[in-house]
Amino acid sequence: xxxxxxxxxxxxxxxxxxxxxxxxxxxxxxxxxxxxxxxxxxxxxxxxxxxxxxxxxxxxxxxxx
Numbered sequence: 001x002x003x004x005x006x007x008x009x010x011x012x013x014x015x016x017x018x019x020x021x022x023x024x025x026x027x028x029x030x031x032x033x034x035x036x037x038x039x040x041x042x043x044x045x046x047x048x049x050x051x052x053x054x055x056x057x058x059x060x061x062x063x064x065x
Contacts, residue, residue: 003051004043007033018043020049034046 007018019026019033026032035041 003048003055004037006055007051008037018054021055021057022050 016030019029022027
């Protein structure tokens with residue numbers, strides 16, 4: 001799956017939530033993610049791995065409801 005494309009075009013989840021989970025120590029995580037998704041900063045394999053982890057964890061949480 002292309003996680004960057006998912007976050008840009010298909011995510012029903014607030015990006016600030018995703019960003020906070022991807023970079024919990026970064027107070028400007030939402031802005032950082034926005035810059036990465038817009039192409040101002042490069043989207044790396046590490047970003048892809050973080051996004052995958054966060055999206056999968058959220059899916060696991062939702063499936064338990």
